[in-house]
Amino acid sequence: MNYRRLGRSGLKVSEISLGSWLTFGKSVCEQKATDIIHQAYEVGINFFDSANVYERGQAEIVMSRALKTFPRESYVMTTKAFWPMGDGPNDRGLSRKHIMDQVHSSLKRMELDYVDIFYCHRYDVETPLEETLRAIDDLIRQGKILYVGVSEWTAAQIQEAFTIADRYLLDRIIVNQPQYNLFHRDIEEEILPMCERIGVSQVVWSPLAQGVLTGKYRRGEIPKGSRAYQSGESSWMKKVINDIFNRKIDLLDDIAKEYDITLAQLALAWILRQPNVASTLVGASEPSQIIENAQASNVVLNFETLQKIEEITAI
Numbered sequence: 001m002n003y004r005r006l007g008r009s010g011l012k013v014s015e016i017s018l019g020s021w022l023t024f025g026k027s028v029c030e031q032k033a034t035d036i037i038h039q040a041y042e043v044g045i046n047f048f049d050s051a052n053v054y055e056r057g058q059a060e061i062v063m064s065r066a067l068k069t070f071p072r073e074s075y076v077m078t079t080k081a082f083w084p085m086g087d088g089p090n091d092r093g094l095s096r097k098h099i100m101d102q103v104h105s106s107l108k109r110m111e112l113d114y115v116d117i118f119y120c121h122r123y124d125v126e127t128p129l130e131e132t133l134r135a136i137d138d139l140i141r142q143g144k145i146l147y148v149g150v151s152e153w154t155a156a157q158i159q160e161a162f163t164i165a166d167r168y169l170l171d172r173i174i175v176n177q178p179q180y181n182l183f184h185r186d187i188e189e190e191i192l193p194m195c196e197r198i199g200v201s202q203v204v205w206s207p208l209a210q211g212v213l214t215g216k217y218r219r220g221e222i223p224k225g226s227r228a229y230q231s232g233e234s235s236w237m238k239k240v241i242n243d244i245f246n247r248k249i250d251l252l253d254d255i256a257k258e259y260d261i262t263l264a265q266l267a268l269a270w271i272l273r274q275p276n277v278a279s280t281l282v283g284a285s286e287p288s289q290i291i292e293n294a295q296a297s298n299v300v301l302n303f304e305t306l307q308k309i310e311e312i313t314a315i
């Protein structure tokens with residue numbers, strides 16, 4: 001496993017990290033979740049992602065319980081806040097009140113003294129940015145949060161928050177968590193160049209497009225137990241499967257075969273070609289998936305291959 005520095009901080013995270021959305025506390029039982037998390041740690045993953053809203057705190061509980069086996073200093077644990085956690089007017093957003101309440105609740109659930117990274121899960125148009133950043137800065141000074149990140153903010157929002165934090169506070173935003181994969185490349189236009197310039201790293205979610213980029217759904221097959229199977233008719237994976245999609249997957253798979261790697265490993269290595277991406281944040285429903293995904297950290301795709309992939313994605 002290789003490690004990269006997050007933004008301009010001193011923190012190093014594994015190129016492959018493990019998330020808990022839709023799996024831990026939900027589709028994967030606790031024993032298997034523990035096996036997956038332990039497997040991840042064994043292959044060198046030191047970066048674990050959660051959020052208050054994932055199964056209303058259950059994902060945080062399962063993840064932190066499994067990680068208790070390991071020394072606290074050896075792993076990086078994250079959480080997030082923004083989405084509603086109750087019906088009250090202050091049970092959502094990025095107000096000082098909600099952030100303080102949610103960070104304390106997350107720490108209590110996880111039985112931790114501090115969380116390494118706290119993410120603003122979305123931008124809150126109703127709360128002044130200064131209020132949000134001051135609240136986070138206070139939590140950093142209290143030692144309850146070590147670093148700060150944002151998720152799915154626009155380039156302008158990240159730039160503004162970075163400037164305020166840089167001018168008035170001790171700590172900067174060091175990480176952005178956007179969606180990024182072979183089929184979803186929005187961040188390339190504005191966010192990547194801007195973040196590269198100011199020194200904010202990306203930790204990207206759904207790097208395998210929720211499993212689509214493993215090839216398991218090609219030609220409309222929906223394996224029993226897979227995420228698309230469990231999501232039923234609402235599954236977006238089913239909606240993207242068409243002839244063009246199948247052709248792209250086949251061509252990408254041919255490239256993977258040339259490298260003697262799997263399609264999932266190709267998809268992750270393609271993301272890691274970006275120096276501004278510090279980590280690809282995968283999910284897993286089996287320990288074997290984590291072993292396979294972690295090996296992508298050692299795959300380097302050459303220039304000709306990257307050109308070929310560009311042509312395929314443009315079909």
Ligand code: NDP
Nearest residue numbers: 019020021205206207208209210211226227282283284285
């Ligand atoms: P992925 O794109 O990695 O999809 C994960 C799913 O794909 C797994 O649960 C598994 O599903 C399947 N899979 C993974 N590896 C393999 C493999 N090698 N072979 C076969 N199938 C595989 O990521 P997620 O969509 O799960 O997102 C990852 C994390 O990102 C989340 O856990 C969360 O922490 C974070 N996230 C953040 C968001 C944000 O707004 N900031 C939004 C969404 C996610 P199965 O086996 O069940 O088919």
